[in-house]
Amino acid sequence: xxxxxxxxxxxxxxxxxxxxxxxxxxxxxxLHEAKKMAEYCVRDEGQIENIVRFAAEYxxxxxxxxxxxxxxxxxxxxNHHLPVNHADAGAAFxxxxxxxxxxxxxxxxxxxxxxxxxxxxxxxxEAACFRTNEQAARYATDMELDHLIQIHRSLIPKKxxxxxxxYEGDLPVFLRMVFSCLVDADHSDTAGxxxxxxKGEKIPELLPKLRLxxxxxxxxxxxxxxxxxxxxxxxxxxxxxxxxxxxxxxVSHDGPVGSGKTTAVMAFQLRQAIEKDARHIFxxxxxxxxxxxxxxxxxxxxxxxxxxxxxxxxxxxxxxxxQSNDTRYLNTLWKAPIIVTTxxxxxxxxxxxxxxxLRRLHELPGSIIFVDEAHASLPxxxxxxxxxxxxxxxxxxxxxxxxxxxxxxxxxxxxxxVGKETKPIPELVSGNLRRALLGYEKSRIQFCWNPVFQSRExxxxxxxxxxxxxxxxxxxxxKAAVIADDIRKKYGRExxxxxxxALLPGDRAKTIETVKxxxxxxxxxxxILVATSCVEAGVDFSFRTGFREMFSLLSLLQAAxxxxxxxxxEDAQMWSFRMQDDKMMGLNNGxxxxxxxxxxxxxxxxxxxxxxSTTAILDELKEGASLKKVIQELQEAENSGDFPKxxxxxxxxxxxxxxxxxxxxxxxxxxxxxxxWRDIQKYSVSIRRDRKNKWxxxxxxxxxxxxxxxxxxxxxxxxxVLKQEELKYGFLEI
Numbered sequence: 164x165x166x167x168x169x170x171x172x173x174x175x176x177x178x179x180x181x182x183x184x185x186x187x188x189x190x191x192x193x194l195h196e197a198k199k200m201a202e203y204c205v206r207d208e209g210q211i212e213n214i215v216r217f218a219a220e221y222x223x224x225x226x227x228x229x230x231x232x233x234x235x236x237x238x239x240x241x242n243h244h245l246p247v248n249h250a251d252a253g254a255a256f257x258x259x260x261x262x263x264x265x266x267x268x269x270x271x272x273x274x275x276x277x278x279x280x281x282x283x284x285x286x287x288x289e290a291a292c293f294r295t296n297e298q299a300a301r302y303a304t305d306m307e308l309d310h311l312i313q314i315h316r317s318l319i320p321k322k323x324x325x326x327x328x329x330y331e332g333d334l335p336v337f338l339r340m341v342f343s344c345l346v347d348a349d350h351s352d353t354a355g356x357x358x359x360x361x362k363g364e365k366i367p368e369l370l371p372k373l374r375l376x377x378x379x380x381x382x383x384x385x386x387x388x389x390x391x392x393x394x395x396x397x398x399x400x401x402x403x404x405x406x407x408x409x410x411x412x413x414v415s416h417d418g419p420v421g422s423g424k425t426t427a428v429m430a431f432q433l434r435q436a437i438e439k440d441a442r443h444i445f446x447x448x449x450x451x452x453x454x455x456x457x458x459x460x461x462x463x464x465x466x467x468x469x470x471x472x473x474x475x476x477x478x479x480x481x482x483x484x485x486q487s488n489d490t491r492y493l494n495t496l497w498k499a500p501i502i503v504t505t506x507x508x509x510x511x512x513x514x515x516x517x518x519x520x521l522r523r524l525h526e527l528p529g530s531i532i533f534v535d536e537a538h539a540s541l542p543x544x545x546x547x548x549x550x551x552x553x554x555x556x557x558x559x560x561x562x563x564x565x566x567x568x569x570x571x572x573x574x575x576x577x578x579x580x581v582g583k584e585t586k587p588i589p590e591l592v593s594g595n596l597r598r599a600l601l602g603y604e605k606s607r608i609q610f611c612w613n614p615v616f617q618s619r620e621x622x623x624x625x626x627x628x629x630x631x632x633x634x635x636x637x638x639x640x641x642k643a644a645v646i647a648d649d650i651r652k653k654y655g656r657e658x659x660x661x662x663x664x665a666l667l668p669g670d671r672a673k674t675i676e677t678v679k680x681x682x683x684x685x686x687x688x689x690x691i692l693v694a695t696s697c698v699e700a701g702v703d704f705s706f707r708t709g710f711r712e713m714f715s716l717l718s719l720l721q722a723a724x725x726x727x728x729x730x731x732x733e734d735a736q737m738w739s740f741r742m743q744d745d746k747m748m749g750l751n752n753g754x755x756x757x758x759x760x761x762x763x764x765x766x767x768x769x770x771x772x773x774x775x776s777t778t779a780i781l782d783e784l785k786e787g788a789s790l791k792k793v794i795q796e797l798q799e800a801e802n803s804g805d806f807p808k809x810x811x812x813x814x815x816x817x818x819x820x821x822x823x824x825x826x827x828x829x830x831x832x833x834x835x836x837x838x839x840w841r842d843i844q845k846y847s848v849s850i851r852r853d854r855k856n857k858w859x860x861x862x863x864x865x866x867x868x869x870x871x872x873x874x875x876x877x878x879x880x881x882x883x884v885l886k887q888e889e890l891k892y893g894f895l896e897i
Contacts, residue, residue, distance in 0.1 A: 168318060170226055171356055173238035175836060180356045182226060183318040186219070188355075192348035193219040196525050200344060203442070203529030203561035206332045215344045217325050218270035221256055222349065225249030225304070227311045250275055251295040251304050252311050258293065266328045268293050269338060270345050278342060278516035281804030333555040335804050339515075339524055340560070347496070347522035357836065367475050369443065369500035371436035374465045375405070378433065381464035382426050397423035403592045405430035408438055412557035413564040415573065416591040424535070425460055428565055431591060432531045435563050442529040446503045447510075449540045450697040451480045451664055455672045458503050465501065473841070479504035480668060480844050496840075497526040506540035507815040513552050514813035516806035528560035535567045536700045536721065543783060544793045545813055546574050547581050548801055554586070565591065572717065572776045579784055580794075607730050608709075608723050610771035612762075613740045622742070623650050626691060626710050627658070629736075632682060633691040634706040636722050638714055640665050640695055642742070644881035647693040656877075662694040665879030667825055668845055671697075673876065678704060698725055705729055709737040715757035716764065716779040719771065739765065756783055756790075820849040823860055823868045825880065830869040843867075848880055858884060 170185030193215045201211040225231065231245045254272040257264050272293040273279060284293050294301050330337045382401055386394065404416075404427040416428060432444045446461075448454055455478065462472040477499035515521050534540060541549055556562040566575075566588070574580050575588055617625065623646065626635050637643040640663045647661035660681070662674050681687050682705060696714070698704065699721035705728030711719055719739060727735030739761070760782045769775065784790055793812075800808040824830040826846035832838045848870075850860065861869045872883025 168227055168232065168314065169235040170223055171353060172235050174357055177357050179235070179238070180353075182223070185352055185356075186223060186319050188352040189222065189345075189348045190216060190219045192351055193344050196344040196347060197341070199442070200340060200525045200528050204340075205559050205561065206330065209326075210328060210330060211341055211344075213326055214266045214270070214328050214341050216323065217257065217264060217267040218253075218274070218341075218345050219348060220319060221253035221267075221315075222271050222274050222345065223249055223253065224256060224311055224315060225252035227314050228252065228304075228307070247303075248295045248297075248300060251300065252308060254293050255301070255304050255308055256312060260325065263327045264325065266330070266338065266341065267325075270342050273342065273516075274346055274349060274518065277518055277810075278338065278521075278806035280807055283805070332559045335801055335806070335809075336552065336555050336559070338804070339513075339521055339806075340528070341525075342518075343521045343523070343525035346518040347525060350518070350522055365474075366498050367470055367500055369436060369441065370467070371433045371441070371444075373467055375430065375433040375437070377467060378426065378430055378464050379405075382430075385426075397427075400424075400592060401427045401430060404428060405434060407431055407591060408434060409563075409589070409591075411589050412562070413553065413566065413575075413586070413588050414591045415588045416565055416567045424567060425457055426464065428533050428535075428567065428591075429461065429465075431565065432533055435531045439529075439531070439561070439563060441531045441563070443497065443499070443526060443531075444501045445497075445509070445527075445530055445532040446501070447506055447532065447534045447540065448503065449506055449536050449700045451505055451668070451671075453697075453700060453702050454478055454480060454503050454505065455668060456675065456702060461501060461503065474499060476501045476503060478844070479508055497523040506534070509534075510541060510545070510549055510815055511813065513549075514809050516810040527556065528562065531563045531565075533565040533567065541815060543580070543780065544790055544797065545815065547794050548797050548809075548813065550575060550581050551798070551801070554584075572780060574780065577777070577780065579781055607727050607735065609734065609736045610719070610723070611736050611738045612765040613738055614765075616741050616743045618743050619646065619649055619745060622646065622740070623653060627654060629708040629710070629738075631688040631690060631708065632706050633708045633710065634698070634704070634722075634725055635691055635693045635710045636698065636712065637693065637695060638712045640881065641884075642712070643693050643695045644878050644885065648878060648885060650691065650693065651877075658690050660690065660692045661877055662692060662698060663879065663881075664695070664697060664848065665881045666876065667848060667874075667879065670876040670879065675702065682706070696722075698722075700724070703728070705731070707732060707735065709735075711737065711739055713739050713741050713758045713761055715783070716761050716771070717776055718757075719761065720773055720776065819852040821852050821855065821860070821868050822847050822866070823850050823870050823880075824863070825870045825874050827869070830863055833867055834863050850880065858887070 168182040169179045170182045171180040173179045194212055197211045197215040201207045201209075204211060225247060226235065226245070226249045228247045228249070231247050231249055234245055250272060254268060257268045257271055260267075269278070269281070279293075290301065291298075295304075382398075386398060400423050409431075416424070429444075429446070435441065436444060446457060448457060458476055458478045461476045466472045466475045477497070479497075479502060512520055512524055515524075553562075553564055557564060573588070575586050613625075626633055627650070635646065637646060643661065643663045644665060647659055650659040660674060660678055662671060662678070664671075666674065678692055681690065688707065692698070692704075692706070696718060699718060702725065704725045706726050709722060709726035711722045713719075719737070723737045726737050741758070741762075760779055763782075764771065764775065764779075797809065797812050799805075800812065822843065824833065824843070824847045829838060829842055829846045833843075850858070850868075854860070855862075855868070859871050861871050863869045870880055870883070872880070873886055874880050875882040878885065
């Protein structure tokens, strides 16, 4: 009887799930997603459903093993570890099909451990290829395989014919796509058994015609708030983007600061969605803190009467992916019609080999994707591979891209960066309108350089002497917190605000609102915002004077967009400086080449303009001796199907981080197997893994942690770190 064979144990108040129910549920869900995805695959001829169906049927075959069944019949609060590798039996059976089922074999073999190194697998012995490493375990599985199939057939009668598998396009991207359909179906079916999917949740449709009409009304309302030449240009920009119908799969847009890019590009995306019958709209932003601001605009402008704003415009802050059976239900998925996310979350999904991360990828085909500040979203070494994925997704998966850059960096035209496969990309708006908008940039700000290395004390006195309100951007979270705390102690709390990803999203949003309110008060000028690079793009701030610890030319140009934004002052300045070594401040050695290039421009008295950006990229390539080697190795790893290496090396932010929950009640919920990804996003931060022990971070699940030190809405989790150092040493030492 089917109920005698289980796929999942009883857990908490939930009963066990039978093997037949899970396999049938996974098949049904996987085929549902595969069919939707296949509509947008230019090269598919029925193979996607064929591959996914075969893998879904046999992915859990090994759970029928007697030892596994004994464990599965035990109940408890946590999932039990199965003594026998349950993916190996399915892989062994599919291998009998030979090359005719190679892709299904990869999916079944990988559905828990993640996609492997294909060359490494194929270079193993015939017996070990795409099988468990343990020879004795393989032998045991082979001995009982016919018996397992006999049980399986009694529970899941075969009703279809598997055909030869093939794909003539980019294989690594294809395998990630079909793998996504399988693992999402597997995880979703399991989450449903344990009550971890909200009941009655209905995903709204994109409805681009209706949302475009709503956006038109929203923009008209903005126009009524004031007339100026700049506002007229913004409206021209909006109309140009709204009325553009492009047959090109990739277009560029170099609208400068304050040109209304947020609404204008969305209008173009909606128009493209109408023409191309798109599934989703993605907005990919460089930094987490600007997501909330953009989401608020989109929800106000695009949500229709009676809709839930959170279901229409999904706010995805980070790539917090969970792999364990107990926490994978918390993963963020790309099911909303409009997804606003970070470059980290988006591009590290494309690069991943992990099940928890990749389960969202199958939603991407057929989408309209806007990557804001495309040149600044990724380190130089990652741009060539990201560009390759963009082209594959355009040519094979019906995706359309808008690459925006206020700094005129057209990396796709640089053979030094992307190789011989350069590609001209049309501009979204006309040359005359672009030149009119860029005209404001020439005289808006003066770039200055202080060649004297600054101590902490000299820095805070110097910046506080400048005309206010002032903006100070430091290179790391730690530096920003230390300097903000120094200013608070010397000048008073009312003189300083602090913004970084050390704060919870809600506290960042409150700080942004406070900063906006203070900036609007023309009498309130004697204060400073100390921040990290998270304010450099997409935040509608306009300070009187700016200070930027030296990083790169592109970063400096981005930061300058937060100073004299509306051209109100004739003598606004943006200062660059470097810091002395300080035991509290730490080092950021990864930026040395970029800093050297920028300092060279200042010493040569070069004019700092957006037009210099392309030169800066080429100079950084020359300065970074190992950069070309890293680019080549990463591309070779992708081409050969070395999925683990691509996952490891394609890091948008160079740090291994963990997700740490700040809010204690939520941590307690997660311990008991409850919670949801939106709450995780609201009440957690990302912290470097190597600080886990030093900062007393407590592990509460396989891939989730809890903060135990003090936290406050001014310094965020850095309040606890600084306090810890004071108690330990009697002075601050980090």
